[in-house]
Amino acid sequence: MIARRLMLAAPALLLACARRATAQPITWNGVPAQGGLLRGQAAPGTRMTLDGRPLRVAPGGEFAMGFSRDHDDSATLAIIHPDGRREERRLPVAKRDWDIQRITGLPGGMVSPDAAALRRITRERALLAAARAVDSAGTGFMAEMAWPARGRISGIFGSQRILNGQPRQPHYGLDVAAPTGTPIQAALPGRVSLSGDYFFFGQVLVVDHGHGVNTLYAHLSERIARDGQMVEKGERIALMGATGRVTGPHLHFSLSWYQTFLDPQPLLPAQQG
Known part of the structure; x- marks a missing residue:
């Protein structure tokens, strides 16, 4: 009986692992910097906040985020992936000199x-x-x-x-x-x-x-x-x-x-x- 349960559970387990392995990574162009706009792509259904502010994520996964002229040297990107997995990333924000x-x-x-x-x-x-x-x-x-x-x-x-x-x-x-x-x-x-x-x-x-x-x-x-x-x-x-x-x-x-x-x-x- 135990062996039968394991056999039935195996396909579901393998499917879940495959989904995690093929999950679309969150990517964006450029690097975070003071005064910078980043335009990125996430898996549809992803939810994110930047420094606690919710980001709009399009049905296709497109999103944008910006950093003010005087932003601190880091930002926090909180992510809830479509499968419910939570992640938090600390983003270094490059400092710039102004004229x-x-x-x-x-x-x-x-x-x-x-x-x-x-x-x-x-x-x-x-x-x-x-x-x-x-x-x-x-x-x-x-x-x-x-x-x-x-x-x-x-x-x-x-x-x-x-x-x-x-x-x-x-x-x-x-x-x-x-x-x-x-x-x-x-x-x-x-x-x-x-x-x-x-x-x-x-x-x-x-x-x-x-x-x-x-x-x-x-x-x-x-x-x-x-x-x-x-x-x-x-x-x-x-x-x-x-x-x-x-x-x-x-x-x-x-x-x-x-x-x-x-x-x-x-x-x-x-x-x-």
Whole structure:
């Protein structure tokens, strides 16, 4: 009888072992670093949290996670595999050095806004925060990122800006300088989640790429894509300008994971010429 039970149990045991042996590993591109976005693949049905925050995992297993400019030197990724097995990984987060930029010649009202401007800025920050909080099911974030415009790199992510001698928050974007009217393309496929004319950003678009990943395009002279419109990677969505707080025409291009600003430059291909 005992031998018969063992014989009946053996196939189930072998099947369970085979499933564990062939379980899809969790993989992602790149390494965790301050300001970094990781896009990865897990087995469908996997559940994960990063530093206690739940990660959205698509039906196909795609997921994204980001690390702020000033993230600690490690992060905790907690995993519940589809078979119920639990795992916790400590991820070392690479530290980065940031540049300091001094910008002078800005109009005083842009550096120290008056009470009316501050009320407007507060309203606009709430709208921008709402756009960055969108948690859609799209997986456009998995595509290879394309340059939104070609031109001279005039500002980089993470740099500390001092405006007319007054320290301000770090620069949370990549600036590309070129003449007004230069075409701007969507860096990734997605849906336009915000379109407007803002105090600091001037004419601005935000595109949602799914799972909290979004890109922002600011200081535009013209917005071509409409609010709610689906756009493809490389599709023309705007023209470069000098609206908002600027010293000349350029594109302020930023990448976010929900409310966490990230550095888009490591995800972009090398510029050609």
